[in-house]
Amino acid sequence: MPELPEVETVRRALERRVLGRVITDYEVGRPAFNRPIPAEALRGLKGSRITAVHRRGKYLLLHLSQGGRLVCHLGMSGSISFSGDEGHVRFRFTAGGVTVRIHDPRRFGRVGCRLPELGPEPLSPAFRPDSLFSALSGRRAPVKALLLDQAVVAGVGNIYATEALYRAGIRPDRPARRVTRAEAGRLCREIKLVLRRAIRAGGTTLNDQAFKDPEGRPGRFALMTAVYGRETGACGHALKATARPIAGRTSLYCPRCQA
DNA sequence: TTAAATTCCTGTAAGC
DNA sequence: TGCTTACAGGAATTTA
Numbered sequence: 001m002p003e004l005p006e007v008e009t010v011r012r013a014l015e016r017r018v019l020g021r022v023i024t025d026y027e028v029g030r031p032a033f034n035r036p037i038p039a040e041a042l043r044g045l046k047g048s049r050i051t052a053v054h055r056r057g058k059y060l061l062l063h064l065s066q067g068g069r070l071v072c073h074l075g076m077s078g079s080i081s082f083s084g085d086e087g088h089v090r091f092r093f094t095a096g097g098v099t100v101r102i103h104d105p106r107r108f109g110r111v112g113c114r115l116p117e118l119g120p121e122p123l124s125p126a127f128r129p130d131s132l133f134s135a136l137s138g139r140r141a142p143v144k145a146l147l148l149d150q151a152v153v154a155g156v157g158n159i160y161a162t163e164a165l166y167r168a169g170i171r172p173d174r175p176a177r178r179v180t181r182a183e184a185g186r187l188c189r190e191i192k193l194v195l196r197r198a199i200r201a202g203g204t205t206l207n208d209q210a211f212k213d214p215e216g217r218p219g220r221f222a223l224m225t226a227v228y229g230r231e232t233g234a235c236g237h238a239l240k241a242t243a244r245p246i247a248g249r250t251s252l253y254c255p256r257c258q259a
Numbered sequence: 260t261t262a263a264a265t266t267c268c269t270g271t272a273a274g275c
Numbered sequence: 276t277g278c279t280t281a282c283a284g285g286a287a288t289t290t291a
Contacts, residue, residue, distance in 0.1 A: 247263085
């Protein structure tokens with residue numbers, strides 16, 4: 001599933017291929033996403049030059065010369081490709097002769113021009129131990145539910161929340177207000193570390209399908225996870241799932257290393 | 260105010 | 276072998 005490292009991998013590929021190019025054509029898939037693409041997002045798209053390719057959390061932002069922008073979210077099954085597979089194309093555009101296709105079998109993705117309120121970028125200096133600690137303090141919800149909340153920190157999903165909590169030694173179902181200041185500091189550092197590593201690996205590709213970068217290459221981080229998608233943790237202990245899912249996600253942890 | 264549940268959707272895998 | 280069922284999850288929305 002595309003989380004921050006996967007989206008960043010896509011962003012870099014888009015930057016290489018379409019930055020500075022003029023959009024000559026676009027087409028909305030039938031059916032498109034669950035939510036229709038607002039007319040506002042498509043207005044003036046043809047003839048616009050792509051002046052910047054940015055990322056905010058899990059959102060991709062294509063800034064356009066005519067002042068607007070295209071905001072894309074890949075949902076959980078979305079991917080972008082420059083060539084090959086034509087299946088489940090929900091939106092496509094051509095810029096400078098390069099065709100960019102957004103595929104999304106489950107149609108959870110979105111294209112528009114609005115960005116919701118998001119928490120700090122986890123890799124920026126704005127995401128600090130003390131700010132994470134204050135976001136957690138007083139909250140009864142499980143700490144993992146808050147990491148998945150995009151208003152607390154932008155871009156973290158199930159894979160990287162699971163990994164960071166394991167590395168920080170914190171059980172995912174611990175009430176957030178029971179996380180100490182020191183632990184919040186460790187958690188903050190581990191989130192940054194795991195995201196940086198995953199970006200370097202080109203993201204996480206589970207199984208054979210799942211995520212591929214726009215050139216069709218799988219990410220290599222699945223081979224490096226300590227917990228996610230495993231039965232035994234990197235510590236060598238058997239992993240357990242929490243009694244109930246957290247924020248609707250199955251949550252693995254090590255009963256011996258995480259408290 | 261916060262938190263939990265529900266909704267969207269379909270490819271994959273497990274079970275009978 | 277072939278069918279049915281459960282499961283996966285990001286974020287918006289609804290309910291408690």
